[in-house]
Amino acid sequence: MFVRENGQPIHPQALSQAFERDAREAGLPLIRFHDLRHSYATVALSAGVHPKVVSERLGHSSIAVTLDNYSHVIPALEEEAATRIAALIFGTPSP
Secondary structure (H helix, E strand, O other): OOEOOOOOEOOHHHHHHHHHHHHHHOOOOOOOOOHHHHHHHHHHHHOOOOHHHHHHHHOOOOHHHHHHHHHHHHHHHHHHHHHHHHHHHHOOOOO
């Protein structure tokens, strides 16, 4: 929930309209305000942010919820992890 400085709630439609207006003025592609959550989660996980941190920031009840929703991002992370572990075991430089 978003509120004004005086504590009064901001109607969700007003927030969406303000977001759309600001995005348009900035020359950004138009997306739904809610899509920012998905964008954050995908970018954060792709950047190597620990899923527990992403889960907490999104307010998910557990890390399982986050991983269930964003598992499409994980395969690349798993490949990178395997490469790093192999480098440690075999003494080769990691990429």
